[in-house]
Amino acid sequence: RKEVEQDPGPFNVPEGATVAFNCTYSNSASQSFFWYRQDCRKEPKLLMSVYSSGNEDGRFTAQLNRASQYISLLIRDSKLSDSATYLCVVRSQGNLIFGKGTKLSVKP
Amino acid sequence: GAGVSQTPSNKVTEKGKYVELRCDPISGHTALYWYRQSLGQGPEFLIYFQGTGAADDSGLPNDRFFAVRPEGSVSTLKIQRTERGDSAVYLCASSLGGLDTEAFFGQGTRLTVV
Numbered sequence: 001r002k003e004v005e006q007d008p009g010p011f012n013v014p015e016g017a018t019v020a021f022n023c024t025y026s027n028s029a030s031q032s033f034f035w036y037r038q039d040c041r042k043e044p045k046l047l048m049s050v051y052s053s054g055n056e057d058g059r060f061t062a063q064l065n066r067a068s069q070y071i072s073l074l075i076r077d078s079k080l081s082d083s084a085t086y087l088c089v090v091r092s093q094g095n096l097i098f099g100k101g102t103k104l105s106v107k108p
Numbered sequence: 109g110a111g112v113s114q115t116p117s118n119k120v121t122e123k124g125k126y127v128e129l130r131c132d133p134i135s136g137h138t139a140l141y142w143y144r145q146s147l148g149q150g151p152e153f154l155i156y157f158q159g160t161g162a163a164d165d166s167g168l169p170n171d172r173f174f175a176v177r178p179e180g181s182v183s184t185l186k187i188q189r190t191e192r193g194d195s196a197v198y199l200c201a202s203s204l205g206g207l208d209t210e211a212f213f214g215q216g217t218r219l220t221v222v
């Protein structure tokens with residue numbers, strides 16, 4: 001079983017749609033959690049950290065369920081500029097492990 | 109700029125040759141990570157340094173791969189006897205090393221083995 005698993009997609013949605021991505025991780029001792037965004041042929045960049053209490057940044061909401069070892073990202077009112085690959089990232093013992101990413105394509 | 113710098117940006121080498129890929133992290137960042145990314149895949153972990161020492165090298169695929177960070181700053185990823193399957197984008201990232209700290213990536217080195 002891979003350490004961090006994501007649905008690879010692609011998710012093709014119209015502008016204005018709400019889309020949710022899910023991620024599971026296998027190491028129960030994992031310490032911190034993140035969502036990164038990667039545009040085509042670019043390096044990954046931090047989108048947001050994920051906390052147990054849940055956190056929101058504008059149209060983006062991240063949730064963590066430690067008991068189920070599950071992380072989610074919700075994007076509301078999708079924009080064309082949200083088209084990218086979203087990477088679920090887990091930190092364990094200092095190391096950062098990435099999922100394979102979920103590709104999102106927002107269409108006009 | 110003060111970001112993570114990787115050189116070269118592109119490298120084409122012949123099968124069987126030796127290559128070195130360099131990473132200059134953000135000044136003051138104690139943690140440094142190397143990843144390999146193939147098309148359509150997420151970054152695959154290779155090795156993680158905390159300071160000068162390799163804290164976790166479990167991702168190195170075999171003994172042809174080796175990485176160093178002798179002074180706790182610049183790191184070099186070394187690949188011996190390159191194979192066509194080594195072709196990928198090699199990404200380096202650095203962070204302050206705390207649990208919640210952001211990792212910043214360089215733009216990567218695209219390695220092509222012909």
